[in-house]
Amino acid sequence: MPVAKTTQTSPRAQRPRGCDEDVAGLGGGRALLFVAPALTLIALFLLFPAVWTIYLGLTNYRLTGLAASATDVVGADNYLTTLRDPSFWNSLRVTVLFVALSGVVGQSLMGFSLAWSVRRLGGWARTALESVVLAAWVIPGSVVSFLWIALLDRREGTLNALLHMPGKAWLIEHPLAVIIIFNIWCGTAFSMQLFSSALSAVPPSQLESSRMAGASGWQQLRDVVLPTIRGHILTNTLMITLWTFNTFTPYLLTAGGPGRRTEIMSVYIYKTAIPGGHLGRGAALSVLMLLINLVIALAYMRVGRSRR
């Protein structure tokens, strides 16, 4: 397919990756100076609380009651208790399903498709579509949950009225499907924008030359766009995974129920730490979640590296 031309169209030769090459003559010293303010802030307000949390995970700490005044270090007890708790395994299973379907598959694909599609749309249509997608994203979870409860209400819900299925209790009969779709609805805007930004950073000269070489839309996508934005795809998938792991909004819709069928990890941690009062165990759970996320991140890095 690539036609030999003076301007290189082969993406491999042309990939504009500036990493690791100090073309601007920054130098190590100045680079550190650039990084220092951000690192200071992170060390103080992120690292320090995080390390403290890891320590709390080794204690029986509670916010109130006897364990608040006399906190004991219990070592790995919290971890052992957790691993013996069937609810933990249930929440892990639910979370994996939830993250895979609503985050990695749903949000990323939907986001990319939208970003790719709206490029070809005219002004008002694009604005309208972007606006509704964005509105879903920017309206805070506390409000969004009302919108969805109103949508899915058993007796007077909009959805049942539209489908002529009065009395169908979506939140009880298909709770996991509902929170998966709900989460796609809430989060697609992030991927859409990230990919929109990424697509607009693809040098147009390259697209033009591949079009002149007779490449179809799909071919442009495959040969020019995807290689250029591969870093973004990886970042997007990683971010979405981490956030979907951490998202708490579905709690407002189902409170983890019915039973424990939508008790994702963040809800399980919340129930343990706040109403249950076991802050120590909650901290241990956060660390466990971090380890799970670490495994996922390593897997992504491996994929990212192997394709470079």
Place this chain on the structure above:
Amino acid sequence: MSNAISGGKNAAEATWIEEWVIPRFKEAQKNAGREVDVIFEAQGVDDEDYKTKTALDFQSGKGADVVSLDGIWIGEYAQADYIKPLDDVAGAVAGSWDGWTQIPEAIQGAASFEGKRYGVPQGADGRVIYYNKTLFEKAGLPADWQPTSWDDILSAARAIKDKVADVVPLQLNAGTAMGEATSMQGLLPMLMGTGQHLWADGAWAGDTQGMRQVLDLYKTIYVDEGLGDPILQQEASGRDTSFQEFAAGRIAILFEGDYFWRSVINPAEGVGTAPMADRDTVVGYAKIPARRPGAGINGQDYVSMSGGTARVLNPNSADPELAWELLAFMNSVEAFEARAAGTLSISPRDDVNAKLLASDPMLSFVSEHVLPITAYRPGLAEYPEVSVLLQQTTLDVVMGTGIDDVMRSYVPGLEGVVGADAVTSGN
């Protein structure tokens, strides 16, 4: 600091503090020759969040001088050394306060821990049965109804089911989605009606006869006879929905606190969240009966559950004597009278109630007939977790699990929370 904010949650309390308490207290202090300044830290958020914030405040040696707490937290906070008995913080002056003689022992108990007063209770509420007289009439039931046993309630619900279409006969809260409402308005008043305390002599009720009778009642209502709506018990917004359904005349019998009367179906402009214009003529209320006459705790015929807030002194206060003066001032007769100008609720003081509640027959009813027979939750740090387990048992029953199986998961769960030697089973 208090969990109230003007224009939001508990707005009436916030307004009262800002517009009555603070200016009057300053004036009183000025007359005594002291210049004081009082700052009100309004909160008005979810109780769990408020609890977190107050706990963090106490823990870090900060916080307001006078802090509102839910009575049920007093024990946990005392155990954590966050708060101390009033006599220790403010000295003898707190013990000799003349207001104590007006506050019944039981209500004082709701702000006490291990026999010591930690705060001044702010009032009490009680649980009753609400019923819709219009629907009762359709089913041929009396408009003036007072059941004397669980069977009376069930037979009324059956009559509704037979004669009135498209109405849920009975709403007895169940499930984890309703949270504490399931314990306070559902399982616990029923448990009291079997003569079984949740916590007595250092042990919690495990697989007891009383617990089984209560779960069996749930099974009758939701599984065997379809007198309640089992799906509603699982919805995250189930409690709000039940309020709206009752207000719309689609639920016949509902177990709730007096809060339901004051703040939910209240027809006054902008007060009720599910207002009923004809509340006073259509909605009846009755005491919650024991399982059989005389079968309740202490041999009672009727039972109820109560909770309420308390105001405590912060041990970190720079001027504890002055803080106590403010607290006592907030609990004076005049203060409660001013407070009632906003929204009327039951005060902790007999003298105030005698004077003010006459205008509201419902609150008088609770104050005179329900509070004397009511029970309180055990104010221990384990209670919130036990409560969640109790909610789970009702959920399991409603979902169709057999009572033996429910017990098989409830008892180990309970032992995991409170320890195996603090669980009573049998009898």
Place this chain on the structure above:
Amino acid sequence: MTTALSPGRTRRKAWTRALRRTAERIVFVTALVLIGALFALPLAWLLVAPFDQNPTMAVKWPQWTLSSFQRLMDNPYALTSILNSLLIALGTMVVVIALGTLASYALSRVRIPGRDALLYAMLLLSSIVTGTAAMVPTFQLMNLIGLINTHTGVILVLAGGLLPTVVFILKDFMDSVPKSYEESARLYGAGPGRILADVVIPVARPGIAFVAIWSVVQVWGNFLVPYLLLRDPASQPAAVLMYTFYTESGQADLRLISVFALIFALPVLLIYFVVNRKFGFRFYGGIKS
């Protein structure tokens, strides 16, 4: 190879191609309309409930009234809370953009030992700190350094939590800036600071705009951090105030919440469109690689 084709066949071929293109177009448009409808449907409640006398969970034809707006205007904190939200959100945005741009550029261009591991570690730790368990350490830390009850404190805590993600995303954008631009800028004698300001930032602008909006959205809905770190209700942002529209037993006051939700959502949408208009998704032209 067109010589052997009869004119009729060419026409037919052109016609089928046109038909196919139209069909594709129809499918494409229908799909987009459907997706748009799916996203718009839940929002219906927000357009109806604020104007209803007694809003419920149902979307129904309202008893039109503006009384809820009236009630919200009577709330002493409503307007200030929106201003506080703007202050905190824009403050956090400025901090993370400034620090994040510098850091991501340096990380993108200079191989600092252990760079990738550092980035990933920070990113993963940021997920711990957003959890409920970390609020005790955060609260105590703010007490220690005396930033309790200041907007500055809230901004710094939020920025610390967001920075790893911001650096991560921006680094991707910095990576995709063709280095030939910087080389040529250097030939003309520009220093690193100049290059960053005049060459790299304009090219990475869509990314910066995106991160700016993202951080505003993150801050806008955040309840727990400002709630725990601020004492005075007059300094609380809208996300906290939103939670005060519940009754004593946690029932939502839909009248106030629906109106406030509407007012709450508008500034963020506005910020989005302003940022987009000004810095957003435009193809950069001018410099040819």
